[in-house]
Amino acid sequence: MFCYSQTExxxxxxxxxxxxxxxxxxxxxxxxxxxILAYTSSQQDGSYNLKTDRTGEFQVVFASLGYAKKEVKIxxxxxxxxxxxxxLLEEEMLLENVTIQxxxxxxxxKDTIVFDADSFRRGTEVVVxxxxxxxxxxxxxxxxxxxxxxxEIERLMVDGDDLFEKGYKVLSKNMTADAVDKIExxxxxSLNKLLKGIEESDRVAMNIQLKDDYKQQWFGNADLGAGGxxxxxxxxxxxxxxxxxxxxxxxxxxxNNIGVDAVGDVSQMIRPMxxxxxGSVGDGERASSLLSLYTDVPQLKRERTNFNNARLVSLNAxxxxxxxxxxxxxxxxxxxxxxxxxxxxxxxxLDDDSFTNVEDFSMNKTKFLGFGKIDYTYDISxxxxxxxxxxxxxxxxxxxxxxxxxxxSTIENLQDDNQQIDQKLLYTHKLNExxxxxxxxxxxxxxxxxxxxxxxxxxxxxxPDAGNVEQVNQSSQNTMDFLGTEAEYKNRKANKDLIEGVIxxxxxxxxxxxxxxxxxxxDNRLRPDGFQNxxxxxxxxxxxxxxxxxxxGDQLNITGNLEAHQLLNTLQNxxxxxxxxxxxxxxxxxxxxxxxxxxxxxxxxxTYSTNNTSIIEVYENNILTNFRxxxxxFGEPTQLNASNYLLMYRLGNFxxxxxxxxxxxYSKNHDFFTTRSIIQQDYQISEQVLIEDQELLSVSTxxxxxxxxxxxxxxxxxxYSQTDFINFVNxxxxxxxxxxxxxxxxxxxxxxxxxxxxxxxxxxxxxxVKTTQSNFSNKFSNTDNFSFLDLSYVFSDRLNMTLNTxxxxxxxxxxxxxxxxxxxxSAMYTTKNKQLNFGLSAKNLFNTETFTNFSISDISTxxxxxxxxxxxxxxxxxxxx
Numbered sequence: 001m002f003c004y005s006q007t008e009x010x011x012x013x014x015x016x017x018x019x020x021x022x023x024x025x026x027x028x029x030x031x032x033x034x035x036i037l038a039y040t041s042s043q044q045d046g047s048y049n050l051k052t053d054r055t056g057e058f059q060v061v062f063a064s065l066g067y068a069k070k071e072v073k074i075x076x077x078x079x080x081x082x083x084x085x086x087x088l089l090e091e092e093m094l095l096e097n098v099t100i101q102x103x104x105x106x107x108x109x110k111d112t113i114v115f116d117a118d119s120f121r122r123g124t125e126v127v128v129x130x131x132x133x134x135x136x137x138x139x140x141x142x143x144x145x146x147x148x149x150x151x152e153i154e155r156l157m158v159d160g161d162d163l164f165e166k167g168y169k170v171l172s173k174n175m176t177a178d179a180v181d182k183i184e185x186x187x188x189x190s191l192n193k194l195l196k197g198i199e200e201s202d203r204v205a206m207n208i209q210l211k212d213d214y215k216q217q218w219f220g221n222a223d224l225g226a227g228g229x230x231x232x233x234x235x236x237x238x239x240x241x242x243x244x245x246x247x248x249x250x251x252x253x254x255x256n257n258i259g260v261d262a263v264g265d266v267s268q269m270i271r272p273m274x275x276x277x278x279g280s281v282g283d284g285e286r287a288s289s290l291l292s293l294y295t296d297v298p299q300l301k302r303e304r305t306n307f308n309n310a311r312l313v314s315l316n317a318x319x320x321x322x323x324x325x326x327x328x329x330x331x332x333x334x335x336x337x338x339x340x341x342x343x344x345x346x347x348x349x350l351d352d353d354s355f356t357n358v359e360d361f362s363m364n365k366t367k368f369l370g371f372g373k374i375d376y377t378y379d380i381s382x383x384x385x386x387x388x389x390x391x392x393x394x395x396x397x398x399x400x401x402x403x404x405x406x407x408x409s410t411i412e413n414l415q416d417d418n419q420q421i422d423q424k425l426l427y428t429h430k431l432n433e434x435x436x437x438x439x440x441x442x443x444x445x446x447x448x449x450x451x452x453x454x455x456x457x458x459x460x461x462x463x464p465d466a467g468n469v470e471q472v473n474q475s476s477q478n479t480m481d482f483l484g485t486e487a488e489y490k491n492r493k494a495n496k497d498l499i500e501g502v503i504x505x506x507x508x509x510x511x512x513x514x515x516x517x518x519x520x521x522x523d524n525r526l527r528p529d530g531f532q533n534x535x536x537x538x539x540x541x542x543x544x545x546x547x548x549x550x551x552x553g554d555q556l557n558i559t560g561n562l563e564a565h566q567l568l569n570t571l572q573n574x575x576x577x578x579x580x581x582x583x584x585x586x587x588x589x590x591x592x593x594x595x596x597x598x599x600x601x602x603x604x605x606x607t608y609s610t611n612n613t614s615i616i617e618v619y620e621n622n623i624l625t626n627f628r629x630x631x632x633x634f635g636e637p638t639q640l641n642a643s644n645y646l647l648m649y650r651l652g653n654f655x656x657x658x659x660x661x662x663x664x665x666y667s668k669n670h671d672f673f674t675t676r677s678i679i680q681q682d683y684q685i686s687e688q689v690l691i692e693d694q695e696l697l698s699v700s701t702x703x704x705x706x707x708x709x710x711x712x713x714x715x716x717x718x719x720y721s722q723t724d725f726i727n728f729v730n731x732x733x734x735x736x737x738x739x740x741x742x743x744x745x746x747x748x749x750x751x752x753x754x755x756x757x758x759x760x761x762x763x764x765x766x767x768x769v770k771t772t773q774s775n776f777s778n779k780f781s782n783t784d785n786f787s788f789l790d791l792s793y794v795f796s797d798r799l800n801m802t803l804n805t806x807x808x809x810x811x812x813x814x815x816x817x818x819x820x821x822x823x824x825x826s827a828m829y830t831t832k833n834k835q836l837n838f839g840l841s842a843k844n845l846f847n848t849e850t851f852t853n854f855s856i857s858d859i860s861t862x863x864x865x866x867x868x869x870x871x872x873x874x875x876x877x878x879x880x881x
Contacts, residue, residue, distance in 0.1 A: 007076050009050040011085040013042045013062055020046025021088060024064035031057055031073065035797065036119050039105060052076070053755060062086040106136075115183040122757050123794035124802050124828070125177040126878075128156075128208065132172065134751070135183065136706060136713055137659065142301060144169040148185055148204045150661045150702060155191075157207040159215075159243050163250055163316050163330070167269025170314060170332075174239055174252050175208075176221045178880065182209035192278060192438075194385055194430040198492045199278065200549055200557075210243055218242045218249075220881055225841065227874030233258050235874065245320070252314040258843065259303035259869050260310075269332070270371055270393050270420070278488055279387075279426040281504060282442035286420070287480040288616050289448045290514065291625050293363055293399050293414055295340045297866055299765075299786065299808065300851055304822070304844070305866050307339035328375040338365040341867035348679065348860045351732045355681045360404040368396045383430040393420040403627065406681075410456035412627055420446045434492045444482040451475045457518070458628055458682040463528055467520045474624045476514040478615070483507050498549035510537045510615035514623050531630070532574060535619045537637070539612060540568040555596065559605075561589035567612060569637040573620040581637045585610045603648040611640045617673060617688060632687035634673065641670040657706040662699075669694040676728040679859065695724045712750045715761075719743040729859060737858045738770040745786075755794065762787040771858050782856055785809040801827040812854045813863065821846055828878075839876035847871040 013024045026048045028038040037058070042048045050060075055076050063069045067088035074084060105119035120134040133140045139147045146153050146168070156168035164170050189205040190196045218240065225235035235256040242249045271286060297305050315331040342361045348354060373391040380386060395418045403410040426440045457469040486504035493499070516531040547561040569581035591605035619633035645666045652659035672694040677686040703716040723739045745763030750756075768781040785808070792802040806822040823846055828839040852865040 006051045006053050007055075008081040009052070009060065009074075009084055010081060011048060011083050012046040013048065013064070013086050013088065014046055015067070016087060016089055020044070021064050021067070022046060024048075024062055024067075024088070026050060027061040027063070028052055028054075029059055029061055031059055033797070035121075036105075039119060060084050060086075062088060064088060111187045111189075113185045113187075115185075117177075117180040117183055120751075121177075122752075122792060123797070123800045124792045127173055128175045128177055128180060129172040131177040131180060132183070136751070137704065138185075140172075144173055146172065146206065148206070149659060149704075150663075151202070151204050153206045154189060154203045155205040157205065158248065158250075159210055160207060161243075161248055161318050161328075163248070163318065163328070164269060166272045170252065170269070171250070174237060174254065175241070175250075176239060176880070179210050179214040179219065180208055181211040183207070184209065192385075192428055194383070194428045194436060195278060195490070198430075198434065198436050198490050198498075200498055214243070216242075216244050222879045222881075223876065224878075225839075225874045225876040228872055230870060233872050233874060235260065235876070247320065248318040250314075250316045252312065252316075254312040255310060257307075257309045258872055258874075259306035259308055261302065261306070269330075270391070278438050278490075279424075279428075279440045279486075281440050281484040281486040281506065282422075282424070282444055282482055285444055285446075285480065285482045285508065287418075287446040287448045287478045287510070288614075289416060289418075289450060290476050290478065290616075290623055291414065291450055291452055291474070292416070293365075293401055293412065294626075295338075295342075295363065295365075298853060298855070299784070300853075300866070301806075304851070304868050305340065307341075307867075307869060309337040311335045324379040326375075326377045328373075328377075330371075330373040332369070332371040334367070334369040336365075336367045338367070339363065340365070342864060344862055344864045346860050346862045348681075350679060350730060350859060352730050353680075357681060358406055361401060362403075363399060363401040365397060365399040367398075368394075370394045385428045387426040387428075389422070389424040389426075391420075391422045393418065393422075395419075405456070405458075405627070408456060410454060410627060413451075413453045415451040416448075417450070418446070418448050420444070434494070436490045438488040438490075439486075440488075441485045442482070444480070446480045446482075448478045449476065452624065454627055456627075460682075461680065462683060462685075463518065463526075466518050466526055467522075467524070469518045469526075470521050471519040472624075473517040473519060474514060476512070476623070479511045480615075481509045496551045498547075500545075500547040500549075502545040503543070505540070505542045507538070507540045509539075511535070512537075512615055512619055514619075516622070516624055531622045531624075533619045533621050533623060534574040535615065536570075536572045537615045537618060538568075538570040541612075542566040542568075555594060557593040557595075559589075559591040559593075561591075563587040563589075565610070567639075569612070571618055571637050573635065579636055583639065585639070599652050601650045603646070603650075605644075605646045607644045607646075609642050609644065611642070613638050613640070622685065628682060629684040630686070632685070634688045634690060638671075638690060640672060642672075643668045643670065657708070659704040660702065662701045665696075665698045667696040669696075672725070674725060674727045678730060689728065691726060694726075695722075697722045710750070711752055712748055715747040715749075717743070717745055717763075727858070735858070736772045739858075740766075740768040740770075742766040742768075757792045759790040760788065767856055769856050769858055780856055780861070782854055783811040784853070785811075798830040798832075799828070801825070808851070808853075810852070810854045812861075813852060817852050820848055820851055822848060828876075835880050837876075837878040837880075839878070840874070841876055842871065842873045844869060844871045 013021045015021055022042055022044045024042040026040050026042060027036050028050055029036060037054060038050050038052045040048050040050050057073065057075050060072045060074055061069065067090055070086050070088055072084055072086060074082065076082065105116050107114040115135055117131060120131065122134060125131045129140055129144060132138050132146060137149060141147065146156065155162045155165060156171055184207040186205045186207065188201045189203045190199055190201050220238065220240040223235065223237040227233055235258055238253040240251040272283065313333045317329050319327045321327060340363045344359045346357045371393045376388040378386045397416040399414040399416065401412040403412060422444050424442045426438065429437045431437060452474045454472040455470065457472060484504065484506035486502060488502045491499040512533055512535040514533040516527065518526040518528065520526065543563060543565045545563045547559065550558045552558065564586050567583040571579040587608060587610055589605065589607040593601060593603045595601040613634065617634050618637055620635045622630040622632045625631045647664045649662045671690060671692060673688045674691055675686040676689045677684060698721040701718045705714045707714055721741045725737050726734045727737060729735060743763065743765050745761060747761035749759040763786045764783060766781060766783045787807045788805060790802065790804045792800065794800045804824045808820040810818045822844060824843050825845060826839060826841040828837050830837050847870055848868055849870065850865050851868055852863060855862045
């Protein structure tokens with residue numbers, strides 16, 4: 001614990017004739033450094049107030065637009081207050097030669113908010129992600145997702161250029177924070193520059209401005225770390241980059257075996273999702289895999305169970321060939337070796353039977369991922385633009401598991417591959433300042449072959465005529481071809497009304513082939529009837545969409561959207577009988593946004609949607625989906641209809657001291673797929689059944705409040721969700737299920753410019769299941785808690801440390817294993833020239849070896865234990881060049 005006596009610096013800022021100057025920046029800095037130790041702005045009467053716990057010689061800097069900057073040297077001792085007044089002289093500026101910039105920490109310019117990075121450094125930041133966590137209103141989630149308020153950013157750019165699109169975590173998790181000068185947040189952002197001012201956008205993007213010293217030259221950093229007790233652990237990272245006006249390069253290398261994910265979720269880089277955005281035809285189209293060996297870890301940080309040996313190389317460049325042409329290239333290669341350990345005890349409670357299954361699961365997995373992408377942009381003129389995007393992805397995953405299931409040893413092998421080719425072309429023509437026309441086309445080929453082998457035969461009851469079976473095999477191939485084109489027109493009227501029209505056509509062809517085999521001891525191979533699939537599914541969708549945005553003054557927007565679809569389905573299963581469906585349907589939507597004033601807005605919408613079934617839902621026979629489970633498709637094309645109601649209220653704006661957001665979402669699926677399952681101790685078979693009426697309700701609220709008295713930001717959140725549905729298990733009739741989930745918690749993050757900073761929070765999760773099953777508890781609930789306390793202390797410009805602690809509590813576990821504590825520590829020392837840093841880091845200080853959690857469903861309760869990475873202590877060095 002540390003205790004400080006604070007010195008208060010007060011005074012007034014006036015001009016040469018004695019008039020007060022409001023909103024002047026007042027900064028406290030060391031004499032020999034531009035670092036900001038404390039800052040504030042003068043009030044309407046010119047007065048200001050600064051507090052600091054520092055002693056020694058400093059300077060108070062006064063700056064305001066249109067006045068010459070003034071620096072006043074002061075000496076701070078142990079006194080409680082000191083008065084420093086300033087008179088600023090007007091400064092004449094030649095506007096054609098001088099760029100005027102304010103020195104305020106936060107500057108708001110219409111739809112752009114600019115943060116001065118130096119004003120938000122705490123001294124412990126290593127990469128860009130660490131710096132973004134200090135910005136008010138910016139949330140960086142545990143997986144690296146960056147949100148502004150309640151919205152995830154679309155892009156993270158560097159000096160206006162985007163390298164990774166939705167895969168921005170590669171940049172934020174690796175680029176050095178020292179290079180950042182300003183951080184800009186763009187509200188109402190348009191991904192296509194020719195749509196700015198025409199489209200109605202609620203998207204947000206972020207741009208990093210580099211310091212002048214880092215522009216027009218190569219720079220980078222290397223991190224090296226080594227340590228461990230039971231084995232050798234390493235953490236190495238190299239960044240090399242150059243961000244010139246014509247060319248930008250970013251090269252990244254990373255290797256570690258301490259569980260760290262260097263890139264976050266790369267799926268958004270490979271398959272970006274941009275629903276309801278211009279030129280996004282084909283987004284979300286992919287071939288799905290059928291079988292997987294699950295390694296998910298709920299609640300706990302992934303890096304604590306990720307026994308890995310990862311290597312990553314990323315080569316990225318942007319070339320401005322001339323004023324009109326730009327090429328962006330991206331190459332990404334990832335190798336990883338993973339181990340995973342899990343022990344699960346599941347108690348099934350059914351109408352006709354109750355039993356317990358025990359699984360002791362360990363897995364080794366090797367993975368290779370190669371991804372290449374090229375973007376070409378050609379500005380034909382100021383009003384015409386052509387964009388081409390081509391990408392290729394190849395992944396190769398080999399998994400081998402050793403599973404002891406109810407004392408029986410089972411060896412599983414899974415080869416899981418994926419190859420994807422994606423080609424996209426977009427032409428944009430801005431007809432005038434109010435009208436724009438877009439034409440896009442796309443082709444995707446996606447293949448997901450799998451080969452599975454299991455040396456244990458658990459299906460004697462299903463296949464009584466089989467002999468002495470030694471091995472179970474399944475091979476599958478899911479191939480998708482997608483072709484789509486779309487033309488779009490937007491017209492922003494003089495009264496700011498917006499007319500939008502889209503016509504398009506898409507064709508998707510899926511081919512699913514699965515072969516299930518039982519290999520007997522004489523090498524005789526059996527292929528049971530009802531467990532083989534040869535399915536071809538073709539879907540053609542010809543559609544037209546119309547949308548009108550009607551503005552009633554500046555306060556009310558009313559939106560009407562109507563879609564008309566002509567659907568042609570052709571399904572052919574292994575029986576060679578073609579099923580054809582010709583369907584026309586209309587999909588309406590109505591919405592309204594009411595802006596009471598600058599700080600209050602209300603949004604509501606209603607949508608009636610029709611969703612066509614996919615290949616994963618319409619195949620005919622059973623497919624093996626895990627070592628003891630089969631799933632059977634519906635066998636014919638159909639549509640699922642739903643109604644959705646949305647209500648959202650927002651109080652305040654991003655960057656305000658108070659910001660709140662509340663959302664209510666209610667959906668009713670008039671048609672939905674449920675399951676009819678046969679559940680036995682050794683196996684489970686589920687078939688999809690189409691029934692009516694499933695209801696989903698979700699309510700979420702977040703509140704952000706800046707508490708000036710303690711220089712901290714308070715965040716409150718509340719989420720509630722409820723799902724009502726029906727399923728069928730064994731011989732029972734329809735079982736009505738009600739699932740409820742409550743999540744509530746708070747966080748408090750300090751914003752001190754020196755000394756100790758903290759980030760603490762707690763979150764409670766309650767799950768509740770109700771069922772009409774006769775011998776199942778009418779109501780079963782479970783409450784878990786997660787709490788954390790992160791402390792950072794900056795001793796000086798050259799020494800800092802951080803301590804992160806976590807606590808997990810599981811309500812339905814025995815008292816001897818329902819609470820877990822984790823603690824991580826790091827310290828860093830910077831040499832005088834600031835080019836070389838030395839550090840010490842420790843993970844899992846308490847050396848917790850296992851982690852156990854509890855989960856519930858409508859048929860069972862489960863207790864699962866995971867093996868954790870041990871305590872790891874490492875020596876680290878960081879070199880900047």
